[in-house]
Amino acid sequence: MTATKALDMLFGHSATTGDITVRVAVNYLAEQSAPGEDRWFWSYHIRIENKGKGPVQLLGRRWLILDGRGIASEVIGEGVVGDMPVIAPGSSYDYVSGCPLATPTGSMEGSYQMVAENGDAFEVEIPKFPLQGPAV
Structure with a gap:
């Protein structure tokens, strides 16, 4: 099994x-x-992986959280879990956080605001993922 398949x-x-x-x-x-x-x-x-040739820094985040009723919440803030990590080329940064909902299902998606070593700012997609509680 390849490393990419294991990560997937x-x-x-x-x-x-x-x-x-x-x-x-x-x-x-x-x-x-x-x-x-x-x-x-x-x-x-x-896990945020930098496959580029230079370091990047994560400056901020934007989350769109949708509950099971279709009610959306947006969360915008600096960094992640109190950190604004610099991610070296060929390395990754991991963190764990949490999300409460008032419904047993929902989803999250969003983006990170990042800056390259040369000062160019760019946005990175956070994939949409489901939040599913126990079978009802």
């Missing part, structure tokens, strides 16, 4: 923009959810 199995969702690939693995967390109180919680693991 671990991270079920990916998108590539230029030399940057964003991979996502998502997990429903039953122990942090309370369906009787309309609260479902997921963790997501993001």
Whole structure:
């Protein structure tokens, strides 16, 4: 099995923009959810891979979160999990975060705002991924 196939199995969702690939693995967390109180919680693991020739820095993020009723929320902010990582060529940056919803299903997608070593700013796609709670 190739390394790329193994990553595709671990991270079920990916998108590539230029030399940057964003991979996502998502997990429903039953122990942090309370369906009787309309609260479902997921963790997501993001890996950002730099396949370019120079370093890039992640400056910000924009998330579009859609719940099971079709209600959208937008989250815009600096960095990720309190960090504005510089990702060297040929390396990656991983982080884990979470998302609560008031419905047992939904989805997330978005983009990262990044800057190259030469100062050029660019946007990188975060692939859409489903948030699915236990079978009802």
